[in-house]
Amino acid sequence: MSEAPDLPLWAALLVSVLVLLGAVIALIGSIGLLRLPDFYSRVHAPSLGATVGAGCLLVGSMICFSVLQGRMLVHELLIALFLTITTPVTLMLLARAALHRDRVERNGDAPERDPEPIDIA
Amino acid sequence: MSVLILSWSLTLAQIMLAVSMGLCAVRFLRGPRAQDRILGLDTLYVNAMLMLITIGIGSGTTLYFEAALLIGTLGFVATVAMAKFLMRGEVIE
Amino acid sequence: MSLIRRVLPFPLMFLALVVMWLLLKQSVAPGTVLFGALVAFGGTWAMVALDPPPARLRRPRAVLQLAGRVFIDVFRSNLAVGRIILGEAERRTHAGFMSLRLEMTDRYGLAVLAIILTCTPGTQWVSYDPSRGTLLLHVLDLVDELEWAELIKLRYEVLLREIFE
Numbered sequence: 001m002s003e004a005p006d007l008p009l010w011a012a013l014l015v016s017v018l019v020l021l022g023a024v025i026a027l028i029g030s031i032g033l034l035r036l037p038d039f040y041s042r043v044h045a046p047s048l049g050a051t052v053g054a055g056c057l058l059v060g061s062m063i064c065f066s067v068l069q070g071r072m073l074v075h076e077l078l079i080a081l082f083l084t085i086t087t088p089v090t091l092m093l094l095a096r097a098a099l100h101r102d103r104v105e106r107n108g109d110a111p112e113r114d115p116e117p118i119d120i121a
Numbered sequence: 122m123s124v125l126i127l128s129w130s131l132t133l134a135q136i137m138l139a140v141s142m143g144l145c146a147v148r149f150l151r152g153p154r155a156q157d158r159i160l161g162l163d164t165l166y167v168n169a170m171l172m173l174i175t176i177g178i179g180s181g182t183t184l185y186f187e188a189a190l191l192i193g194t195l196g197f198v199a200t201v202a203m204a205k206f207l208m209r210g211e212v213i214e
Numbered sequence: 215m216s217l218i219r220r221v222l223p224f225p226l227m228f229l230a231l232v233v234m235w236l237l238l239k240q241s242v243a244p245g246t247v248l249f250g251a252l253v254a255f256g257g258t259w260a261m262v263a264l265d266p267p268p269a270r271l272r273r274p275r276a277v278l279q280l281a282g283r284v285f286i287d288v289f290r291s292n293l294a295v296g297r298i299i300l301g302e303a304e305r306r307t308h309a310g311f312m313s314l315r316l317e318m319t320d321r322y323g324l325a326v327l328a329i330i331l332t333c334t335p336g337t338q339w340v341s342y343d344p345s346r347g348t349l350l351l352h353v354l355d356l357v358d359e360l361e362w363a364e365l366i367k368l369r370y371e372v373l374l375r376e377i378f379e
Contacts, residue, residue: 004128005181012123016130019175023134023141025292026171029335030141032299033148033164039157040338041309042148044295044354046164047335049141049171052292057134057174064178075183075237079170079190086197088332088339090163093204095340095352098156100208110311117313117348118363183240 011067015060022056025049038109043095050087055080131179138172159203166196224258226271231257269322273376280373287369288334295335298354310356311340314363315348318371323378330370337362 007015025048032045058076065073102110145168148161170193177185222228228251235250236242271277298305318324328339331351338352353362 004124004131004179006124007127009123009126012127015178016126019134019178020130020137022171023137023175025296026168027137027141027144028296028299030144030164030168032295033161034144035299035306036309037306038309039154039160040311040352041306041354042157042160043338043352044335045299046160046167047333048292048295049164050167051288051333051335054167054171057171061174061178064181065183068181073183073240075186075240076174078234078237079174079186079193082190082193083167084329084333086193087167088329090197090200090204091332092328092339093201093208094156094160094163095338097204097207098154099340099350101154101156114343114348114350115311115313117315117346118359119315120360120363120367 005064005068007064007067011063015064018056018060018063022053022060025053025056029053039098040095040110043091043098047087047091050083054083128179131175134175135172138168138175142168142172155207156204159200159207162203163196163200166192166200170196222255222258223262227261228254228258267321269378271377276373276376280370280377283369283373284330284334291334291336295354298336305355308356309352309354311350311352312356312359312362313348313350314366315346316342316367316371317347318375318379319344319347320375320378323374326378327366327370327374331366337366 004012029045029048029050032048033042036042036045058080062074062076099110103112106112142165145161145165149158149165152158170189173185173189173192177183177189218225231254232247232250235253236246239246239250316324316327318327324342328342331337331339336354338354340350340352342349351362351366353359356362
């Protein structure tokens, strides 16, 4: 059982709900990492925890510390900003690396050539 | 009362995050290919960061914020370096 | 305007760096603001050495509109992907690659589109071919390619072109 700060009841309830929701979403993302059948599908899984999962936890943390210290404390925004910039970079690089490797090896996991592009006027 | 509610939900959240870290570790160990392992490791880092945030809420101090930011940065740099390595076989071109 | 530009080559970036500094220090005391301004000043001048291609942000209303759309779509796609992950195994077999042609050529617009598409679970930006203007995507729920292409073109690209081009 972990310790917890003494918040007013409404704040405690709000923070609890946000923390639990964030953890559940991160957990679903990790389950996806295990259950999805191939690498390119699995790339989609981590972005669950990194977007809404992290968002809920960070908003919970913001509310908790703002109420505790009696002033706006929103430094968690930095983590949110950092995550929104880094997650796409890592996932994109990984997907491209995997595509490159699969195409060099010609193992059939990735299409040899790009599919015909769709045009919408 | 409010301490009890918050401490229970924080404990529950920490258990869930620990389980998801475990699932990432399973993906890391199982592979089957190097890119799967790196993806597992990257998600492990993000989950560890979220875990630190919940610990920070529990402690009531903002000390854990820096730790969370640091672990995020380290995870990002490590993953990018490894993905780069996968693509070319060399980290620095 | 030109005087500001001469002292501060990237005024928006200067502001962003000051705000970042204040968030890191968790205070708005005058000393912190002053030191933050100093750090941001150094940061913006370091940026001059990198010489980034000029970016123009236009139509702040479109920026807000886009932010609202992305916010809603992130929630929506989280729900959709969560269902796919927890649902029956058959639902996880519709994933596939698709490609579409983009009219946008602005680098910053493409970067923002890449962040949007990758941050919303369910779509993954894989690669962009600047010579042909085509984008390769991986989609988790690829039942109707045309629907996804329309979503990206009409929901994001139109606004992004308004903002950056």
